[in-house]
Amino acid sequence: MKKLLNTLCIPIRWVDMDAYAHVNNARFFDAMTEARADLLKTVIDAADICQFILVDTQCSFKKPYHYPGSMIIKQFIEKIGNSSFTLSYEFSDETEANYATGTATMICFDPLKKKPISVPEKIKSLVNGSIF
Amino acid sequence: MKKLLNTLCIPIRWVDMDAYAHVNNARFFDAMTEARADLLKTVIDAADICQFILVDTQCSFKKPYHYPGSMIIKQFIEKIGNSSFTLSYEFSDETEANYATGTATMICFDPLKKKPISVPEKIKSLVNGSIF
């Protein structure tokens, strides 16, 4: 059920590079956060945004990015469970080279009742394609 | 002799915001660094890039930025001395609102002789408009 949700082009900033003069590993996690923020601002009302808690994230690195250039990141939905869902990521550049892959698992949480809740219909509908 | 050198549109990342949910003050200095990196990659050979040392930088804040949106930053040359030059910055958004202003003074340094050197012709010519 892997399905593309959104694609972002993130310009690499000079300060994204670390002392090895390539983009630091933590910036890949920033990029995945960015892809989620982009998704949630589209799908979710501002009032709901605190309901999604990152419980696990991972990245495998194939090739380093350098300034100047852009990180192109595709975000996919991989799996939807009762109260959690899993996203995956592919990093490339304009030539489609494979730089990295990643994943992130989010749980849906009721901040008032302080317990996990069912994945909202708005997220489920991402898979059925009724939004994008 | 204030002269516009370059204009950058820097997309605000969600992670640029701090716990006050606005873009953190240090990100304005990242943006000024970015404008200099953009300038130097155009004007200067890679071999020369270590010759420019930031000795002073400053920013005055008028209005906070928030995600989503873009920081538009204009970089000007203000003054060229014997071995130093001063840049200034104007921060806006697409509607041209004034978010902040800043400055940066760079000295030109010979990393082998370990002493300041004259401002290179390539920088001086920025003012005379022979490059841009």
Add this chain to the structure above:
Amino acid sequence: MKKLLNTLCIPIRWVDMDAYAHVNNARFFDAMTEARADLLKTVIDAADICQFILVDTQCSFKKPYHYPGSMIIKQFIEKIGNSSFTLSYEFSDETEANYATGTATMICFDPLKKKPISVPEKIKSLVNGSIF
């Protein structure tokens, strides 16, 4: 009326370095933010913390920091006005070498009435030494 408020020892993280393999200029502004956060958590009630808005900050660089090591930063109060106050900073290491100096001006702001307010007594008393 310059008076020392607090001194912080901030361990340099490897990721604080940029592609020039020295601590990036924006990290000095992070350190000044850190000194203010440390001050405000001592002096100010949590409920008041949004009243202080950074309107101007500046740093002059003398010497680069490298990993491993620590940034030692001293924060001074320089001036208290009607609705603003100015802080200054000295950066050193364990041997007291002078790495940088900086300043920051804050205004005191009423977030409900959305206008500047008088500097609170708790800040004024910093100068008279009744707190530290």
Add this chain to the structure above:
Amino acid sequence: MKKLLNTLCIPIRWVDMDAYAHVNNARFFDAMTEARADLLKTVIDAADICQFILVDTQCSFKKPYHYPGSMIIKQFIEKIGNSSFTLSYEFSDETEANYATGTATMICFDPLKKKPISVPEKIKSLVNGSIF
């Protein structure tokens, strides 16, 4: 063969928090990078430092960190292969609460020959305890 290599206490900076007012997920990866930098500066000569390339890293989050406080991170060696080794991480605070766990796999790379090489004896000896 899991074996504790080093323990770091990383003071949380105010700027480590994101717009949710808790420590951002990317800071956990910074902390793991920091634990590796601390290890490598002890075990490895400066000349060797480019031989270690991060190929995969992951973090599972149990509990959020907030400013002020410290991230205490323990780094373990989990597995040593022919040209790669795997580290694992446990995040806690002074009370030993479990905040997160993570992993990182590094490959050993010859930058001149541009190919993977055997794990150096200095790393292998970490397991046998001859260094720590």
